[in-house]
Amino acid sequence: MRIGVVAPAGRIDEVVAARAMAFAAIAYPSVDLIFHPQCYRTDGGHFAGPDSARAAAFLEYANDPAIDALWFARGGYGSNRILADVIPNLGPAAKTKSYAGFSDMGFILGALYARRIGKPVHAPMVSSINNSNGGDAVIARTLSWLVDKDRRWLEPSLGKQPTVAFNLSILNNLLGTQWMPDLTDHVLMIEEVSEALYRVDRMLFQMANATQLKGIAGVRLGAISDVTPNTPEFAETPQQMIERWCKDMKVPFLGSADIGHVRTNKVVPFGLV
Amino acid sequence: MRIGVVAPAGRIDEVVAARAMAFAAIAYPSVDLIFHPQCYRTDGGHFAGPDSARAAAFLEYANDPAIDALWFARGGYGSNRILADVIPNLGPAAKTKSYAGFSDMGFILGALYARRIGKPVHAPMVSSINNSNGGDAVIARTLSWLVDKDRRWLEPSLGKQPTVAFNLSILNNLLGTQWMPDLTDHVLMIEEVSEALYRVDRMLFQMANATQLKGIAGVRLGAISDVTPNTPEFAETPQQMIERWCKDMKVPFLGSADIGHVRTNKVVPFGLV
Numbered sequence: 001m002r003i004g005v006v007a008p009a010g011r012i013d014e015v016v017a018a019r020a021m022a023f024a025a026i027a028y029p030s031v032d033l034i035f036h037p038q039c040y041r042t043d044g045g046h047f048a049g050p051d052s053a054r055a056a057a058f059l060e061y062a063n064d065p066a067i068d069a070l071w072f073a074r075g076g077y078g079s080n081r082i083l084a085d086v087i088p089n090l091g092p093a094a095k096t097k098s099y100a101g102f103s104d105m106g107f108i109l110g111a112l113y114a115r116r117i118g119k120p121v122h123a124p125m126v127s128s129i130n131n132s133n134g135g136d137a138v139i140a141r142t143l144s145w146l147v148d149k150d151r152r153w154l155e156p157s158l159g160k161q162p163t164v165a166f167n168l169s170i171l172n173n174l175l176g177t178q179w180m181p182d183l184t185d186h187v188l189m190i191e192e193v194s195e196a197l198y199r200v201d202r203m204l205f206q207m208a209n210a211t212q213l214k215g216i217a218g219v220r221l222g223a224i225s226d227v228t229p230n231t232p233e234f235a236e237t238p239q240q241m242i243e244r245w246c247k248d249m250k251v252p253f254l255g256s257a258d259i260g261h262v263r264t265n266k267v268v269p270f271g272l273v
Numbered sequence: 274m275r276i277g278v279v280a281p282a283g284r285i286d287e288v289v290a291a292r293a294m295a296f297a298a299i300a301y302p303s304v305d306l307i308f309h310p311q312c313y314r315t316d317g318g319h320f321a322g323p324d325s326a327r328a329a330a331f332l333e334y335a336n337d338p339a340i341d342a343l344w345f346a347r348g349g350y351g352s353n354r355i356l357a358d359v360i361p362n363l364g365p366a367a368k369t370k371s372y373a374g375f376s377d378m379g380f381i382l383g384a385l386y387a388r389r390i391g392k393p394v395h396a397p398m399v400s401s402i403n404n405s406n407g408g409d410a411v412i413a414r415t416l417s418w419l420v421d422k423d424r425r426w427l428e429p430s431l432g433k434q435p436t437v438a439f440n441l442s443i444l445n446n447l448l449g450t451q452w453m454p455d456l457t458d459h460v461l462m463i464e465e466v467s468e469a470l471y472r473v474d475r476m477l478f479q480m481a482n483a484t485q486l487k488g489i490a491g492v493r494l495g496a497i498s499d500v501t502p503n504t505p506e507f508a509e510t511p512q513q514m515i516e517r518w519c520k521d522m523k524v525p526f527l528g529s530a531d532i533g534h535v536r537t538n539k540v541v542p543f544g545l546v
Binding site: 045 | 316317318319350353354357442445446447448449450451452453471474475476478479482483484485505506507508509521
């Protein structure tokens with residue numbers, strides 16, 4: 001199986017790529033991990049090359065019938081900036097692939113799902129190989145899904161209802177745009193990292209009031225990690241907030257989800273599995 | 274003229290209220306500044322009393338025919354949390370008043386403008402009396418507009434086109450919701466404070482892609498102040514970003530606007546003046 005790696009937002013180092021390839025060679029001998037040289041480029045501080053180069057690398061691999069799946073190198077910021085160049089130019093070969101990543105990659109997963117192109121998958125990215133103690137095990141979840149459709153690392157609540165998973169900031173930034181998918185009857189899982197709690201509450205307001213989210217089946221709360229300190233302290237916990245906003249939204253709060261910017265982050269294929 | 278003061282988000286101190294009343298008594302003797310006791314309450318760390326108290330105070334003053342205008346005490350976070358209780362319950366007396374504030378108050382100004390209730394006005398709030406050197410002159414802009422329709426402190430580009438002004442984060446949080454006003458043929462002024470530049474770029478993506486903003490006449494850039502440091506540094510300036518996103522959006526970038534979380538922050542009555 002040939003898995004292409006591109007970096008629609010931030011770059012990775014060649015060393016990280018080499019480590020991921022070494023691990024895959026041993027643990028998944030059937031896999032050929034192909035890193036696009038664009039992964040190592042830099043531009044504007046934040047980006048793995050200019051928008052045009054990131055879009056071109058994505059299109060090259062997505063439209064290549066000899067590549068079976070796309071795996072995103074890492075998050076950061078910037079995948080939103082290539083949507084307009086990428087999404088309308090995806091051809092037949094792009095429509096059968098899986099696309100695996102999360103965090104900033106939610107822009108791409110969401111836009112693909114909005115057009116029902118391919119199989120977007122919330123899953124750990126290549127850069128997680130760098131996690132202290134056990135990065136191998138983290139990226140193995142994504143590889144196990146892409147290679148074997150191994151259900152062991154799926155988020156444990158997945159079952160009868162179509163589901164999606166988003167970073168809350170990215171979901172918010174998709175709302176009101178053409179890139180936001182129709183999530184009628186879907187379970188929506190959200191997670192967040194490095195935000196103050198009042199901002200999380202403000203983002204949940206937008207979720208609860210979003211016209212495009214009327215009709216979702218329910219909400220699950222992933223990890224709200226590395227909360228940014230803020231004075232005064234917010235009086236509610238993330239769970240209390242989301243229960244209140246779900247009540248306002250008149251959709252059930254379904255409990256927790258094992259996703260987020262945390263080591264345990266599980267796999268959530270968009271839709272039904 | 275009786276101007277009622279309420280605090281839909283954060284509280285103010287009695288000392289601040291006393292200072293504003295003292296200034297108004299001398300500079301605007303015709304004005305009776307009436308602070309609702311709710312302004313001094315606290316709840317959940319962030320709020321000037323619980324949501325119910327903030328909504329009740331707003332409704333009490335907005336629906337009182339003996340009060341000529343509402344002026345918001347300060348920003349912070351939380352005015353979004355009272356919209357659902359406030360907006361549907363505004364009666365005839367509320368429909369002729371001006372409502373003056375900015376920053377977090379953009380939730381209220383936007384929702385009022387969406388329903389074409391009263392006259393929302395982007396303007397300095399009571400708490401600006403506390404600005405070091407010259408807080409008096411800052412709040413005088415708002416009072417001059419409310420009392421005399423004094424055009425000296427209007428944002429200088431205001432003229433032939435209907436205009437609105439928003440904090441970019443607040444605008445983003447309104448997008449995709451029922452609280453977002455129709456801004457067809459309007460000039461949109463935006464400002465931001467205490468955000469990293471990559472986040473400003475991400476918010477501008479949402480503005481540029483928002484279905485509800487198709488048809489605006491143009492965009493003006495207010496102050497992007499107290500930018501939060503971020504590594505790596507973002508390569509573009511706010512002006513470069515907004516010019517790029519306006520091009521994507523196919524609306525003209527009209528230049529700067531003298532608004533924001535800065536001392537010079539001018540008055541922008543929503544619509545035509």
